[in-house]
Amino acid sequence: QKEVEQDPGPLSVPEGAIVSLNCTYSNSAFQYFMWYRQYSRKGPELLMYTYSSGNKEDGRFTAQVDKSSKYISLFIRDSQPSDSATYLCAMSASGGSYIPTFGRGTSLIVHP
Amino acid sequence: DGGITQSPKYLFRKEGQNVTLSCEQNLNHDAMYWYRQDPGQGLRLIYYSQIVNDFQKGDIAEGYSVSREKKESFPLTVTSAQKNPTAFYLCASSMKGLANYGYTFGSGTRLTVV
Numbered sequence: 745q746k747e748v749e750q751d752p753g754p755l756s757v758p759e760g761a762i763v764s765l766n767c768t769y770s771n772s773a774f775q776y777f778m779w780y781r782q783y784s785r786k787g788p789e790l791l792m793y794t795y796s797s798g799n800k801e802d803g804r805f806t807a808q809v810d811k812s813s814k815y816i817s818l819f820i821r822d823s824q825p826s827d828s829a830t831y832l833c834a835m836s837a838s839g840g841s842y843i844p845t846f847g848r849g850t851s852l853i854v855h856p
Numbered sequence: 857d858g859g860i861t862q863s864p865k866y867l868f869r870k871e872g873q874n875v876t877l878s879c880e881q882n883l884n885h886d887a888m889y890w891y892r893q894d895p896g897q898g899l900r901l902i903y904y905s906q907i908v909n910d911f912q913k914g915d916i917a918e919g920y921s922v923s924r925e926k927k928e929s930f931p932l933t934v935t936s937a938q939k940n941p942t943a944f945y946l947c948a949s950s951m952k953g954l955a956n957y958g959y960t961f962g963s964g965t966r967l968t969v970v
Contacts, residue, residue, distance in 0.1 A: 750898075752896060775956075776956035776957070778956075778958050780958075780961075785964070785966070786963055786964065787860075787862075787946050787948075787961035787962050787963045787964050788899075788946070788959075788961050789961065790958035790959065790960070793956075793957055793958050832898070832899070836955065836956040838956075841904070841906070841912075841953075841955065842953060842954065842955040842956040843889075843901065843904065843955050844955060844956065844959075846898045846899040847898060848896060848897060848898040849898060
């Protein structure tokens with residue numbers, strides 16, 4: 745079992761839909777959780793990070809962490825065609841180098 | 857504008873050749889990282905460096921080498937010992953000890969063996 749599991753998709757939704765992207769993990773030591781967006785042939789860009797459990801909102805994006813279930817989510821409200829990209833989750837434990845473990849990424853397609 | 861510059865964007869290598877990928881940052885970040893991205897496999901860590909003149913192997917270091925002579929620069933050499941080098945290579949940086957708050961990534965180099 746991989747430490748971080750993420751469905752590769754693709755996930756295809758109509759414009760305006762609420763999108764839910766998810767990752768599960770097995771390492772209970774993970775405390776820091778990140779979401780990156782990667783457009784085709786580009787480097788990932790950090791969208792959000794959260795520490796421990798709870799929700800964090802930034803504009804149309806909400807990151808949610810449920811440590812008891814080892815499950816994290818990224819919600820995108822009012823999705824736009826420009827949101828079409830691959831979304832990578834990443835997470836790291838406290839201490840040491842803090843180097844994150846990445847999920848494989850979910851490909852999202854928002855069609856007009 | 858601060859950021860990470862990777863060059864070249866596309867690189868072609870003949871079998872048996874070594875090639876070097878450039879990564880330069882002007883963010884004043886202490887730590888720099890090299891990842892390899894293959895379809896369906898996510899990001900895999902090759903090497904990382906937390907300070908100048910020091911670096912550590914990641915999960916897939918075999919067939920790769922790095923140097924960190926300057927804070928701003930972290931070049932990656934793909935040697936002929938790397939059996940399957942065709943991939944998308946990403947360089948990233950962060951403040952030392954703050955990788956958990958997220959990386960800044962470059963735009964990547966796509967390496968193809970011909």
